[in-house]
Amino acid sequence: WFVRKRRSSGSVAVLPPGPKGLPLVGNVFQVPGKHMATYFRRLCEKYGGMVSLNMAGSTFILLGTMDLAKEVMEKRSTKFSDRPTLPIYRYIDPDQIYWAFFSGRTQFVGRKLTGGIMAGVRAGETEALQHFEALTTVNRILDNRGRGWFHEMERTSASAVLSAAFGLGCPTGEEPELKQIIRSLTELVHAVTPSTSIINMLPSLDLLPGPMPWRKWGAEFRRREDELFDKLGDHAKASGMNTWAASFANGDSKSGRDTRRLINIFSIAAIDTTTAQMQSFVLACLLHPSWIGRAQAQIDAVVGEDRMPTFQDRAQLPYVEAVVRETLRWRLPVRMGIPHQSTADDILEYKGQEYFIPKGSIVYAVSWAIEHDENCYENPEEFLPERFLEGQKLKSGYETSAFGFGRRVCPGVPFAERSMWINVAMILWAFDIHKSAHCSYGESDTEFKGEFTNPPLEFPAVFAPRSARREEKRDKSENGAA
Numbered sequence: 001w002f003v004r005k006r007r008s009s010g011s012v013a014v015l016p017p018g019p020k021g022l023p024l025v026g027n028v029f030q031v032p033g034k035h036m037a038t039y040f041r042r043l044c045e046k047y048g049g050m051v052s053l054n055m056a057g058s059t060f061i062l063l064g065t066m067d068l069a070k071e072v073m074e075k076r077s078t079k080f081s082d083r084p085t086l087p088i089y090r091y092i093d094p095d096q097i098y099w100a101f102f103s104g105r106t107q108f109v110g111r112k113l114t115g116g117i118m119a120g121v122r123a124g125e126t127e128a129l130q131h132f133e134a135l136t137t138v139n140r141i142l143d144n145r146g147r148g149w150f151h152e153m154e155r156t157s158a159s160a161v162l163s164a165a166f167g168l169g170c171p172t173g174e175e176p177e178l179k180q181i182i183r184s185l186t187e188l189v190h191a192v193t194p195s196t197s198i199i200n201m202l203p204s205l206d207l208l209p210g211p212m213p214w215r216k217w218g219a220e221f222r223r224r225e226d227e228l229f230d231k232l233g234d235h236a237k238a239s240g241m242n243t244w245a246a247s248f249a250n251g252d253s254k255s256g257r258d259t260r261r262l263i264n265i266f267s268i269a270a271i272d273t274t275t276a277q278m279q280s281f282v283l284a285c286l287l288h289p290s291w292i293g294r295a296q297a298q299i300d301a302v303v304g305e306d307r308m309p310t311f312q313d314r315a316q317l318p319y320v321e322a323v324v325r326e327t328l329r330w331r332l333p334v335r336m337g338i339p340h341q342s343t344a345d346d347i348l349e350y351k352g353q354e355y356f357i358p359k360g361s362i363v364y365a366v367s368w369a370i371e372h373d374e375n376c377y378e379n380p381e382e383f384l385p386e387r388f389l390e391g392q393k394l395k396s397g398y399e400t401s402a403f404g405f406g407r408r409v410c411p412g413v414p415f416a417e418r419s420m421w422i423n424v425a426m427i428l429w430a431f432d433i434h435k436s437a438h439c440s441y442g443e444s445d446t447e448f449k450g451e452f453t454n455p456p457l458e459f460p461a462v463f464a465p466r467s468a469r470r471e472e473k474r475d476k477s478e479n480g481a482a
């Protein structure tokens with residue numbers, strides 16, 4: 001456990017500090033099955049930003065400040081951009097179509113294709129459909145008087161992605177493809193949370209021969225997902241539209257490699273995260289409502305009552321932008337990021353001490369600590385959009401850890417931020433959101449799912465239309481992005 005590296009200068013670098021573990025297994029039994037991010041954050045706070053854990057021989061390095069995460073994952077990205085594999089991946093993704101979990105050729109091709117797609121998103125190509133989805137959400141919440149709003153966030157996030165990726169909008173939430181994709185996602189997120197699958201914790205169990213439950217489940221999961229994505233791909237082809245699936249299907253044809261399937265991870269990575277973010281936005285309205293009046297005053301001044309916000313208003317609505325940023329900071333969906341793995345030994349100087357990071361270390365940029373670092377954010381538990389504003393303008397130099405770092409940074413950022421912006425703008429324009437009479441929802445971890453992505457657990461909320469005029473105007477709103 002006392003790994004040290006002697007430098008040519010004669011000085012000795014040691015592993016970053018961390019809790020004492022047991023012989024052989026190290027800290028394995030100290031890391032909780034759920035809410036790992038909270039445990040990691042506590043360690044980062046206790047040990048001063050950088051922590052190491054011994055997980056039965058493999059080293060976990062936790063980075064709990066923005067500077068550390070940028071130094072390791074951005075400045076040293078040549079050594080820190082691999083992904084650790086979990087034993088369960090072998091069964092759920094034998095062909096490595098989930099490039100988010102692997103490195104090498106699939107990741108390279110995936111990112112190249114995504115670069116082209118996101119250039120289109122930045123140029124506004126998807127704004128019309130994102131506008132339409134947000135408008136549908138407002139209408140559905142109004143029609144249902146707020147009932148089912150929680151799952152509406154799932155519908156709108158999934159429908160926006162399925163429209164862009166496959167030309168398949170899901171306006172009712174009852175579409176079988178939407179239900180299948182959400183079921184798939186729930187199973188996947190559960191399986192890839194390091195502590196929830198038995199062979200992730202005890203890989204030697206995988207030496208047992210025969211039809212073990214994880215093998216049976218993995219094969220069945222893959223079969224179902226392939227069938228679903230084949231169906232979605234066929235739909236995209238038949239639509240003749242300029243979909244993301246079409247770009248993936250045509251991509252990298254020189255090598256003859258099948259790139260069609262890479263769309264799988266690209267679309268599912270988009271849904272759970274954006275859903276969690278929208279649900280946390282509503283939670284912020286319930287638990288920390290003091291800012292809402294200021295946001296609505298700006299929207300009212302720019303947009304008025306006679307039409308709904310559109311992407312064309314974005315530059316005039318910095319407060320909405322600040323709300324999106326604060327939601328991403330306050331309750332981010334992927335609280336401990338997706339880990340990177342190092343491919344070479346390294347030495348890092350931090351607070352006057354040299355620390356050794358051995359090759360093969362599994363490195364977490366713990367966003368849950370980074371975004372609540374008291375040295376960067378005053379009262380980090382409060383929801384205060386103003387922290388991103390300077391007077392009426394957005395502060396310059398915005399940075400967030402919510403989308404990860406370096407070569408693995410989330411490629412979907414332009415799409416994600418547009419979806420969040422238009423939904424937040426329209427919901428604030430249309431509704432006053434309150435706690436329902438019997439809702440005692442709080443902020444503790446018990447109110448969150450605590451897995452790989454970390455949405456709040458379902459809770460009721462009251463969506464009161466702000467005026468009869470808005471209610472009347474909502475479904476007559478023109479598609480302002482077109």
Ligand code: HEM
Pocket residue numbers: 099100101107111265266267269270271273274277333334337338339340401402403404405406407408409410411412413415416
């Ligand atoms: C609020 C929304 C989102 C959040 C918070 C989020 C967060 C993240 C994070 C933390 C990572 C890991 C980055 C790293 O390893 O350093 C990631 C990777 C990824 N995200 Fe997102 N994401 C969001 C939306 C999206 C969307 C909309 C898409 C696609 C349209 C997407 C596609 C992906 C893919 C494919 C990866 C894997 C990249 C790789 O390994 O090279 N995400 N995301």
